[in-house]
Amino acid sequence: MNRPFKAVAVGAIATLCLTACSDPGSGSPQSSGSESWPSATTNLHDVELTMWAAQSSASIPKQVVADFSKATGAKIKIVTLPDPYEQSVQTKVATGDVPDLAMWQPTTSMLTSLGAKEHLQVLDDAPWESKTDKNVLAAGSSLNGHRYAAFVSAPSVMGVWYNKEVFTKNGVQVPKNFDEMLTIAKKLKAAGQTPFYEMGGEWWASQWAVQVQLADTAKAGLWDKVNRNEDKFTGTEIQGAINTYDTMIKDGLFNSDIKTGTFNDQAKALLDGKAAMAIQVTSLLGNMAARTDTATLDKKIGFFPISKSGTVATSIPDQTNAVVAFKSNDAKKETAARQFITYWLSDGYASFIKRQNTVSIINGVRTPDSVPKALIDSNATLKDSVGSMQSLAIANPDLAKNLGDMIAGTKTPAQVASETQSQFAQLAKAIGAKGF
Known part of the structure; x- marks a missing residue:
């Protein structure tokens, strides 16, 4: 429940041209299916990942990362990029500098601006997809028929x-x-x-x-x-x-x-x-x-x-609500990144929403009693909501x-x-x- 995305538009046009004018849809999405989604706690002792976040979202995955590391042996370094976060990410990605994971606003405009098909892993048929609140999924995370972002909290x-x-x-x-x-x-x-x-x-x-x-x-x-x-x-x-x-x-x-x-x-x-x-x-x-x-x-x-x-x-949805996994040409790291998302939305989810004191978006995981009623009420309106300009x-x-x-x-x-x-x-x- 942090400050939402601040619009960074015209100043990012040059970046957009680098990431999108060259056809953000170039490249082929990797195949999806059960073979693409390892168990949440598969051993990853020799894997090191990097995750980008904004100042407003850097603390959100911190404990999940620690728990995942303890469960799998993987190491994930959270790197906080300066504001305006979205422009910082776009500029780095346009020059070929990509992380393994990043907090990102899962809207049509922001997935497009990042060149989703070219730069992001496809998250179709993820094990957590069927368990995620359908009203939440309807609010974003997909582009041109493919899922490129995973909601970790209600938009x-x-x-x-x-x-x-x-x-x-x-x-x-x-x-x-x-x-x-x-x-x-x-x-x-x-x-x-x-x-x-x-x-x-x-x-x-x-x-x-x-x-x-x-x-x-x-x-x-x-x-x-x-x-x-x-x-x-x-x-x-x-x-x-x-x-x-x-x-x-x-x-x-x-x-x-x-x-x-x-x-x-x-x-x-x-x-x-x-x-x-x-x-x-x-x-x-x-x-x-x-x-x-x-x-x-x-x-x-x-x-x-x-x-x-x-x-x-x-x-x-804002960038505190979702995470994306990047293509890195390193199959082991890409698989590990998907495993981290699976862990976050399965084994690690109950603890995560308790720490964040927020509404659960995963079926079977109960919303903590400490969550304010106004937040529960606002989340309930997603059922009949419409998407924003973003x-x-x-x-x-x-x-x-x-x-x-x-x-x-x-x-x-x-x-x-x-x-x-x-x-x-x-x-x-x-x-x-x-x-x-």
Whole structure:
């Protein structure tokens, strides 16, 4: 439950050209089947592997690595790459420097940007695949019919985290659509309560308020049209969502320090009841969990999904949720890397989720009693959720950064949409998408 992926788009176009313009689909996926998946604890005393992780994810596999080493004799070195992590990985991979394993965002855009078919091992028919929550698998990890990533935890869900005590005090109920939520927000504002907290000083979360509004049209194929250049960020739906977000800001529905507010400020404000709601992903609960105990979270914090005309949640896996295995031209190491993933999602999984205090995604492994109810509730919405821009679009432009500029007052809503579309088109063209 760490900070999610920050968009790194136009600055990575050169890297994308190296990894994707040369056809990220070049090369053949290795065969898959039972012969490709050794037992979780097969002896690996003479094997040494390297695993890349971000600053936000380096501690996640640490104990699993130690347990795996004890069980098999293998040695795995976790190397923390500098932020922006995704760009650091892409740059290294483009020059031929690859690890054996890496934490990675398992979305369409990020698997594409890494040149999955060329650089990553295929994880089809893995022994853990049939045991993994199907709603989780549906949120990502596959590209062009092959699985290239293994989820180790439930993907983040985009929605609204709210202070239950504030709602009760002001006599408001959980809304059934975005307009109802705005009505509630205006009622709260009139009562002297800050409706929403936005962390404009750290712009990476600014996109969530826009993306949740697109959930219904995303289910209807919005991103498919954008991918074919048949719809745009300047089109009615996306531009309209940006305009609504801008109006919310101008109407004073957010915190007065929106331009400087931080992720930590947001968590504290919601937990303390200074703000009633925050449109965020799962990492916000993790921040609040670091500040208090589960009993307090269960008493104060709730979650509800929201979309323009209903309650459709938006899923957005980040690089803390999944691991990939690289092709290394060393069959022994490649097999060992797959064995490590198998161990993580079998023998090592119960201990892993207990340490992480998170929801289990493996059938037969029970979610710890200490997991906050809001996290369980948010995870339950995956069943009817739709993928985010990062999950369904073929490229990931700087929507968040451009919206951050809008919050700062340096871009208009029209400029946000126009510049994001321009960036998307550049990225789409760089990976050889048709229609651009």
